Amino acid sequence: MQDLLGRLTALDPDASETLKVVSYFDTLLARSVGVESMLRGAAVLSGVAVGYRDGRQVVRVQADGERIDPVELSASWPVREAGGDAIVWIEREGNPHSSDAMILERLALAVGIVRARRSIGQESSVELALSTYAAADERAAALSRLRLSDIPVIVVASPPDPTPLPQHPSAVIATLHGLTRATLLPKGLDPKTAWPQGAEPRLGIGLTGTTLPESWASAITAARLTSKKEPVIASADLGAALIVAQSVKAAATHPDVIALASLDSRDLDLLDAVVEEQSIRGAATRLGRHHSSVQERLATVIDALGYDPRTYRGRTRFALARMLFALRE
Template sequence: MKGLLLRLSALDADAEAAVRVIAYFDALVEHRATAAALVRATAGLAECPCGLELPDGRILRYGPDGEPSSPSESPTLGSPATAAGPAAAGAAATAGAVGAGGAVGAAASGEIAFGGGRLWLERLGGPAPLDELVLERASLAARVLLLSSERVGAPHLADPALVELVLSDREAAADRTRALRLLGLEPDRPVRVVAVTDDRGRDPGAEAVALVARGRPVRSVRVAVIGGVAAVLLQRRDSTASPAEDLRAALSSRQAESRNTTASSATAPGAPGAPGATAPGATAPGATAPGATAPGATAPGATAPGATAPDAAAPDATHPGTTTPGAAGVRGGDTVRVGRGGVRVGVGGNVDGLAAEASWAQARLALRFASAAGSPADAVVDHDELGPLALLADIPTARLREQPDVRALDALARTDSGALDVAALEAFCRTGSLRQAAATLYLHHSSVAARLAHVEDALGWHLDDPRDRFRAQLALWARKLATD
């Protein structure tokens, strides 16, 4: 290109200038300039204000000094310059005006339409000789850059140092802007931060990428692990929509696939629980394999549900709460942890790119309310849906831990059967139904009713009373926040 410019400069100065214009916009495309950078560069090259109306209706306008201005309107589509195409764009003046801050500016001296958008120059005294070429090359660059920016950004692990810089409230705005650009995000577009963790000890970054990839296409996604929690930066096409429902649907899909895989493995020939297979540790012929007992049937040596608490069953009995991996019960008087670990997600609010730290703080707060033991609706918590409940997180954990109801729940959970009692209370308050709570815990509903009766006796509550149910739910939230 340099040799060509030297030869052209000796033959035709106008030809040399034209090639320089082409090379200028080719460089912008090569470096994947943003729409704002393209308009700013075009205005600087043409030495007059330049405006761009994007396909979504947004309007960008920059002066030759590189300073942005707020246009009040754009040139009317169908003006002589637009209708005639690039050949007439440099010669036609548009009746519409583009002003800064609501004021009417100079009339557009040239305009060109492309793929649902428009680009124009505002030069006093009419178009310059190269304005037609500038508009044509700028519109071609805009078409390429906008098309590439609209492609779906595949979620991937980003540089944690850059993400930490974006999410820091102690760094200068210029540093955070640069970090956003290096991450491939646009500082002038809203961003939302999502916090993801996995209670099973798995890599939260990989889990976040897998979860986000299952949802609807997102404009840009960047993931980094910070302090054991995956921070997901999202810039969606619809910047106002929350990703919470998409994440819940993705989590539900993953759980369904996991259950199907587990069921297929369990029924494979020779697998524990398969027809004709002997349960590991069985000592008598005809013993029932774990998970193979029909609902309501009593395993050898077991006590039927409803007669006594399920945790009173003999050591060889099959417990309804232990038929699913990750569920828990009590065997031989030993307490087993209740609850299935898994992915928990907190969704922050939609904020400006330079205020990402606020969305990150909201996401981490929402994560404290999320529970992997329930449904996807419980595992994914949107900060905007918490409402005044979010204020509970402002109370110091030491004060929450010393609250009498929280201390009573902790004392109950430390007893032999108390862990399942508290789990039954959590499931009942979460679902609002005895049968749904039983399904969540893989217990018979009569067993859940018996455990709720234990809770009422131990804490003096009456769960039929709405006030006591609210008190119980508040105590459970406070206990979770105090121990998170």
């Protein structure tokens, strides 16, 4: 597929875009994502809202991946059957884009397959339990099918691979930040033990004491902040920073983030060490560098940042900028 895509890109850019659409929906199907995730993917690809109707149920997702209220179907929108009495559509006004027909075709095919194979599957129950648009009784019924209705549950976000042990229900969900695995675990269980021995995925642990959709949202944010140095982050440990991380829409354009992006990895390591050790001498020891060389380089880096991360205000500013930089990455 990748070899063919490379050849088509050189010969016919429009044809290569069509093949990318096919490959994208094939990936979603292989990951067993649900109908809403399929719609979210189609909306992001097309750049406009897409919709799905199955009997009385109507789901619309706009281009940024957020779900929106049902509206009357416009006669100008292209529509395609998705099996049974279900239909899907793209809410394009004006002339269609070159990839619209293929997006709609693959969406209809994918939705039909999902409906056929996931009507009572584990994955659909997990996704329903985490959906902000499911009613409370629908989420309760989903938890009951998963045999989790009588115990406190935590939500863990992780990359699609590796998969957790089979006794722990999970599903791959298409989010605004890519395919993400949601796993439901009994509260009190160490999340790291839910994966096979030797598997070390990055894990974002959702808040407890909230609804499951809220816990899932916090778990995604925590997972986005993980790193090789800190592969497991609990949302509760972020404190008020979680509110900032969840509310920021354009982290990449903030001047403090742009300043960090202009630095190389050695300078970022230097800043991390200085802030965490709270002294140049401690940072030099941690980095294995001479005290004077660290001090000299720090002065140059401070000029690039526009503030001193050793001050109280500077440490707060750097911590927030570092978090936003991680979200951008």
